[in-house]
Amino acid sequence: MANLSKSTAPRFSVDVYQNEFLPEGGREVNAIVTVTSTGGGTTGGVPLPSASSASASASSAPSASAASAGPSPDAAVVIMVDCSGSMDYPPTKMRHARDATAAAIDTLRDGVAFAVVSGTHVAKEVFPGQGRLAVADASTRAGAKEALRRLSAGGGTAIGTWLRLADRLLAPADVAIRHGILLTDGRNEHESADALRAALDSVSGRFTCDARGVGTDWEVKEVTGVASALLGTADIVADPAGLAEDFTRMMENAMGKEVADVSLRLWTPVGVEIGFVKQVAPAVEELTGRRTEAGPRVGDYPTGSWGDESRDYHVCVRVPEAGIGQEMLAARVSLVLPAQGGGAPEVLSHGLVRAVWTDDLAASTAINPQVAHYTGQAELATAIQQGLDARKSGDADGATAKLGRAVQLAASSGNADTAKLLSKVVDVVDAATGTVRLKAKVADADEMTLETRSTKTVRVKK
Amino acid sequence: MSQMPDPAGRPVCPECAEPLESGDLFCGACGHDLADLWSASPPAGDRPTLVMNHTPAAAVQWPSAPGTERGTDRSDAPGRACHAEELPVLESDGSRLPPHTGDFELPAPAPAAARIRGGEAAAVADTDPTPPGGTPTDAPGTGGTSGTDSTAGPGGTGGESATGAAPGGGSAVDPRTTTPVPGSVPVGPPAPGGGAGAKLCVACRTGRVDADGYCENCGHAQPRERDHMERELGSVAAVSDRGLRHHRNEDAFAVSSAALPDGSPAVVAVVCDGVSSATRPDDASAAAAASADESLLAGLERGTHPQQAMHDAIVAAAEAVTSLAAYPPSALDEPHRHQNAPACTIVAAVVANGLLTVGWIGDSRVYWVPDDRGLPPARLTEDDSWAAQMVAAGLMNEAEAYADARAHAITGWLGADAYEVEPHTASFKPDHSGVVVVCTDGLWNYAEGADEMAGALPDDAAARPLHAARVLVGHALDGGGHDNVTVAVLPFAVPPQAAESACATV
Numbered sequence: 001m002a003n004l005s006k007s008t009a010p011r012f013s014v015d016v017y018q019n020e021f022l023p024e025g026g027r028e029v030n031a032i033v034t035v036t037s038t039g040g041g042t043t044g045g046v047p048l049p050s051a052s053s054a055s056a057s058a059s060s061a062p063s064a065s066a067a068s069a070g071p072s073p074d075a076a077v078v079i080m081v082d083c084s085g086s087m088d089y090p091p092t093k094m095r096h097a098r099d100a101t102a103a104a105i106d107t108l109r110d111g112v113a114f115a116v117v118s119g120t121h122v123a124k125e126v127f128p129g130q131g132r133l134a135v136a137d138a139s140t141r142a143g144a145k146e147a148l149r150r151l152s153a154g155g156g157t158a159i160g161t162w163l164r165l166a167d168r169l170l171a172p173a174d175v176a177i178r179h180g181i182l183l184t185d186g187r188n189e190h191e192s193a194d195a196l197r198a199a200l201d202s203v204s205g206r207f208t209c210d211a212r213g214v215g216t217d218w219e220v221k222e223v224t225g226v227a228s229a230l231l232g233t234a235d236i237v238a239d240p241a242g243l244a245e246d247f248t249r250m251m252e253n254a255m256g257k258e259v260a261d262v263s264l265r266l267w268t269p270v271g272v273e274i275g276f277v278k279q280v281a282p283a284v285e286e287l288t289g290r291r292t293e294a295g296p297r298v299g300d301y302p303t304g305s306w307g308d309e310s311r312d313y314h315v316c317v318r319v320p321e322a323g324i325g326q327e328m329l330a331a332r333v334s335l336v337l338p339a340q341g342g343g344a345p346e347v348l349s350h351g352l353v354r355a356v357w358t359d360d361l362a363a364s365t366a367i368n369p370q371v372a373h374y375t376g377q378a379e380l381a382t383a384i385q386q387g388l389d390a391r392k393s394g395d396a397d398g399a400t401a402k403l404g405r406a407v408q409l410a411a412s413s414g415n416a417d418t419a420k421l422l423s424k425v426v427d428v429v430d431a432a433t434g435t436v437r438l439k440a441k442v443a444d445a446d447e448m449t450l451e452t453r454s455t456k457t458v459r460v461k462k
Numbered sequence: 463m464s465q466m467p468d469p470a471g472r473p474v475c476p477e478c479a480e481p482l483e484s485g486d487l488f489c490g491a492c493g494h495d496l497a498d499l500w501s502a503s504p505p506a507g508d509r510p511t512l513v514m515n516h517t518p519a520a521a522v523q524w525p526s527a528p529g530t531e532r533g534t535d536r537s538d539a540p541g542r543a544c545h546a547e548e549l550p551v552l553e554s555d556g557s558r559l560p561p562h563t564g565d566f567e568l569p570a571p572a573p574a575a576a577r578i579r580g581g582e583a584a585a586v587a588d589t590d591p592t593p594p595g596g597t598p599t600d601a602p603g604t605g606g607t608s609g610t611d612s613t614a615g616p617g618g619t620g621g622e623s624a625t626g627a628a629p630g631g632g633s634a635v636d637p638r639t640t641t642p643v644p645g646s647v648p649v650g651p652p653a654p655g656g657g658a659g660a661k662l663c664v665a666c667r668t669g670r671v672d673a674d675g676y677c678e679n680c681g682h683a684q685p686r687e688r689d690h691m692e693r694e695l696g697s698v699a700a701v702s703d704r705g706l707r708h709h710r711n712e713d714a715f716a717v718s719s720a721a722l723p724d725g726s727p728a729v730v731a732v733v734c735d736g737v738s739s740a741t742r743p744d745d746a747s748a749a750a751a752a753s754a755d756e757s758l759l760a761g762l763e764r765g766t767h768p769q770q771a772m773h774d775a776i777v778a779a780a781e782a783v784t785s786l787a788a789y790p791p792s793a794l795d796e797p798h799r800h801q802n803a804p805a806c807t808i809v810a811a812v813v814a815n816g817l818l819t820v821g822w823i824g825d826s827r828v829y830w831v832p833d834d835r836g837l838p839p840a841r842l843t844e845d846d847s848w849a850a851q852m853v854a855a856g857l858m859n860e861a862e863a864y865a866d867a868r869a870h871a872i873t874g875w876l877g878a879d880a881y882e883v884e885p886h887t888a889s890f891k892p893d894h895s896g897v898v899v900v901c902t903d904g905l906w907n908y909a910e911g912a913d914e915m916a917g918a919l920p921d922d923a924a925a926r927p928l929h930a931a932r933v934l935v936g937h938a939l940d941g942g943g944h945d946n947v948t949v950a951v952l953p954f955a956v957p958p959q960a961a962e963s964a965c966a967t968v
Contacts, residue, residue, distance in 0.1 A: 268681070269676075270679055324707045325706055325708050328677075328680070328682045329677075
């Protein structure tokens with residue numbers, strides 16, 4: 001127990017990077033807010049006033065020393081596996097999905113509540129059944145894997161029903177972290193887009209969910225839409241053989257989460273307009289429209305659950321004009337936890353976004369490197385999406401221009417992963433100028449990978 | 463709180479009677495707009511921001527000028543034959559100051575040097591630098607201690623909002639509204655109890671001030687301690703102001719007094735101007751002023767010759783500023799300037815035993831204005847600036863040099879990136895009374911020539927140095943206040959017999 005000196009909850013720090021200097025008449029203030037949470041993954045559980053979590057943390061003590069990142073028994077996870085008929089083409093896909101689910105179950109820490117759901121045009125409980133969650137230990141893990149063997153492919157795809165069942169299973173659990181893992185291989189053909197949207201709306205904020213598309217017959221926007229709405233990650237696993245590894249990583253990530261329902265709170269003074277608020281690292285996620293008012297001039301933006309990690313947010317506000325030499329607070333950014341039992345929300349940390357008007361042109365014309373970098377990364381994501389859309393609609397010129405710009409941005413910002421994905425869709429003539437030619441033949445997997453991962457960003461080299 | 467209209471002391475919403483928090487713009491229960499409620503509570507609105515952290519007991523005490531007011535020295539003037547040009551001067555290395563044009567006119571040092579080296583300090587040992595008319599006020603922290611006892615003015619955020627927001631008694635203390643009419647400056651003690659209540663924003667008068675120093679309503683920064691600082695210590699006074707165009711005050715000063723080993727008093731003023739293009743210029747100037755002051759006091763009390771003490775003090779200040787560079791810059795909040803080590807200028811003056819000693823690096827200046835305004839004033843320092851170098855080298859005349867965009871680029875400063883620090887020092891032995899004005903370029907940009915400076919300085923400066931310093935700051939603000947403004951006013955009085963003997967030798 002080397003961590004007795006550490007606090008039991010992660011510590012959040014907020015760093016603001018901005019050029020606060022505005023020229024005379026300047027109104028737009030941009031800031032990159034870096035939020036880092038530390039200490040959570042290594043504290044050996046969060047004590048909460050519930051008997052189950054107390055006993056769970058006691059039982060998890062042995063694995064605490066074994067696991068590298070420490071246990072997080074105060075969590076519940078539902079794994080949703082696509083069992084539609086297409087999963088049998090080829091038959092290895094279903095086998096890999098079973099193996100991946102088994103690997104994910106093996107990654108569950110002792111004490112974590114879990115369930116497995118099979119998804120078709122309806123959702124069925126595979127394990128443990130009767131609307132309950134199992135508590136992970138050697139025997140429940142074995143039982144779950146036994147149940148997986150009975151999974152077979154057949155039926156349609158209605159992702160909304162899977163999410164609603166996961167929500168019903170997770171809701172009664174007395175835990176801090178509620179998480180879902182969703183695997184699909186096909187389009188959401190057996191319910192309307194509206195039905196999926198309604199399902200997402202109803203479960204949004206109740207649990208977080210990572211979504212994965214396996215193969216190349218699924219719809220990128222459906223999978224990324226689920227992950228985005230439920231504040232999780234989206235990715236492609238083009239080769240089913242890679243599923244087990246991906247599931248293991250995803251579950252490890254879920255096990256590292258310590259605090260759920262953290263909100264980014266933005267206070268702005270009278271007369272200040274919000275331009276936008278978006279997460280820009282590790283991936284671009286637009287948050288502007290997801291604001292919920294939390295008081296006069298105060299709004300909360302959801303960020304989901306946090307382990308030991310660091311994320312960057314780009315906040316843009318427009319302040320009223322003020323004279324040279326004036327200084328004002330343009331926004332206060334804080335991280336808040338919802339109140340336990342109706343009290344005031346807990347403020348974890350906060351940072352200040354300032355505006356200072358100066359006639360020093362050297363000061364006011366400088367662009368903060370972080371702001372410049374993430375402005376470029378956001379444009380990169382948009383350029384890729386627009387370029388791929390143009391390509392799909394047969395607009396070769398538009399696609400060439402947009403993807404060329406994307407290549408240029410990826411090269412200049414050092415986003416090597418995205419540059420590599422782009423090079424599978426276009427032939428790069430000159431990255432520096434963004435001169436590219438569209439490839440005549442592009443593998444579906446490459447195009448879908450690029451589209452799914454277009455929002456991935458790299459951080460500024462410090 | 464006291465400004466609430468509710469008799470029970472708890473404000474309630476006029477619409478739904480929900481209890482309110484001070485400073486709320488809207489009712490938390492029904493959303494009723496509360497602007498009228500607050501604006502209808504004058505006690506809050508009338509409270510000058512000036513009074514923050516300020517107890518009435520600590521209010522600035524003006525010297526009781528009327529009656530004992532000295533006005534000028536003109537009554538003593540007859541019989542004096544000395545002129546500013548005849549001020550004896552001694553450069554630190556014994557050499558003549560470089561040739562120059564304009565108002566920097568000092569005579570050859572030879573006769574004075576001998577006298578000063580002769581240690582004739584004893585001859586004027588009974589000199590009291592306090593002007594006869596001004597009772598030395600026992601200002602806070604007197605006696606060898608230095609400091610920047612400050613008074614935050616409401617003008618800190620500048621602009622019309624601040625001015626308009628000061629309907630109360632505190633407004634007159636703001637140099638922006640101070641009129642240079644002798645005797646008209648009111649004492650500005652705050653209303654009793656004013657400092658204890660809510661800190662209302664000086665800009666919008668609606669929101670409270672949060673822990674970070676910003677308004678909870680409009681977000682405006684509140685005046686900070688260094689935005690406007692005043693200090694009066696016996697016969698010396700200094701005022702520093704952020705000005706109208708800069709967002710913070712990067713100037714700093716220190717005034718103090720010491721006792722020489724023989725018990726005679728010495729008065730010290732140090733003024734520093736942070737270099738804006740460097741990191742943390744405000745820290746640099748504060749460190750330089752404090753360490754130079756400390757070093758000067760220590761040296762004078764040990765009996766070191768003022769000119770040597772001045773030299774040592776500037777070296778000490780240079781070391782203090784250089785050591786700031788060792789700390790990692792608070793860096794990324796000012797990425798465009800994090801390359802530069804903290805830097806500042808320094809100028810200081812010491813009046814002791816009838817000797818006026820000045821020292822400087824950079825472009826902050828000392829002016830000498832005789833109490834007898836019939837005598838010519840003089841500038842006692844030579845800028846370390848591009849323009850001054852051009853003029854000194856004979857490459858340009860003064861008008862051409864100062865018209866150049868590079869004119870104000872300084873060629874000497876304190877800081878880790880400074881070239882070899884060579885303090886300039888000079889000693890003068892004026893044979894008539896006068897006032898020493900120690901200032902940053904935020905002032906002299908608006909009164910560059912010695913005649914202009916003398917014109918801006920009130921006639922009763924020797925008797926009311928704090929008032930004079932405020933008037934000079936007001937002069938700079940009226941001119942546009944483009945830079946931080948700092949000025950120390952240091953009266954120099956010559957005891958009668960000393961004056962006669964000095965005159966006799968010239």
